Amino acid sequence: NRDNSFAVRFPEGLRQTPDSVARQEQWFRDAKFGAFIHFGVYSTLEGEYQGRGSGFRYSEWIQISAKIPAEEYHQVAARFNPAEFDADQWAKTFKDCGIRYVVITSKHHDGFALFKSLVSDYNIVDYTPFKRDIIKELSEACHRQGLKFGVYYSHAQDWDEPDAPFLNNRAKRTDIHPDLPDDFRPDIDRYITRKSLPQVEELVKNYELDLIWFDTPVEMNLERVKRFSEVVRKHRPDCLINSRIIHSGRGTIEAQYLPYYDYVSIGDKEVPTRKLPLYVESPDSVSSSFGYKTKGECYYHSEKEMIDRFVHTVCAGGNALINNGPMGNGRLDPEAVRLYGAIGDWLKVNGESIYATRRNPLPERPAWGDASVNKDGKTLYLHVLEWPESGALGVSGLPGVVTSASFLAGGDAAPFSQQGDALTLSLPAAPLDPYDTVIKLSLDTPAGSGSARS
């Protein structure tokens, strides 16, 4: 059963709030392609610290995987100097690859902020020789390029704060804070009041945020979620909020929390395979890590995998937020840029089958690929991810009569015949695109909304 293998469960009858839909419709639903950026102190370590830690998949977890005490990690932070960081160059690279929005780690679980903060001097401006506010520079550069801009913020976990909840299955709180008194009792609300809530307020007040990406909701509850959501809504009512404010990306979505966020983040690196009742975003990555990693196990996806994952996400009715981990010197990872470029080159030819489309309206996801549809329901895009050797491509469950069929690459007509709701297309021997050949069908009857089938 597909539903059970999917990490997020959507109970029957869930409906998004009208406010959330209105916020999404300002830009989010049409954007489809976002760049996620994991950048911080950990980027300089590349997955290993003094020979330890590389066994962990995620390099941004190095403080836990290598059990680095706060005092030592502070010394690494105090040397953080991404001197080659160029916000305009980053933003232009993303824009050229067809990316429509950018979400960067303003503070990951290590507690170090990439923005000027009066709440804590453990931030890039006050703590490092670099002294520049990365969030400010990147937000301005993105907006100059016409990209939307958002920040990731770790609102619950903060390894630098003994009061914050600690995932203690891999390291103990005292591995990081060896001098804590024996009777120390962590108090998450003290941490929220002193650091994470006021830093979120700084972010929404001081930066032009289109989106805030909370992660991960360890020990969150209704009262805590309301505090975070309300401070965002108060200062920046149009700013989108993701579901990680309360939902981890696994397990059941609870209706009582729907007013406090705007869309659902599915599991990390999860590719949706079916129609979903709420608007989703998949936090994917070009590689097996989020932070830049060169030590220990790390693989990059192939160009084909990137396009398959991207296309299935959009055809399931969602956005792909695809991560890259910039290098400690402040430059983008060339491998990430190459993989973004593969999607970007494909989008230059096939973008109309992605941007502003809606999810597959056919009753099933076809075995050879997937489908998307334009907003008025009258143009269907067939994404042929696996080229049929027979030369015949079958489509069933069509809502109306097909009046024309053509290849998006080049525009040539594709011969077809229709019988009832079943269509057969005759394809050339070789695909027109090495990854996804798109065929555009015009219908005489609009396809329905493709409402969720459970």
Ligand code: H79
């Ligand atoms: O920011 C990225 C991750 O660092 C963050 N979410 C994405 C977007 C994240 N936080 N928590 N988790 C992911 C889940 C925890 C996974 C872990 Fe593990 C299991 C951490 C330690 C054990 C996998 C195995 C990662 C490191 C070892």
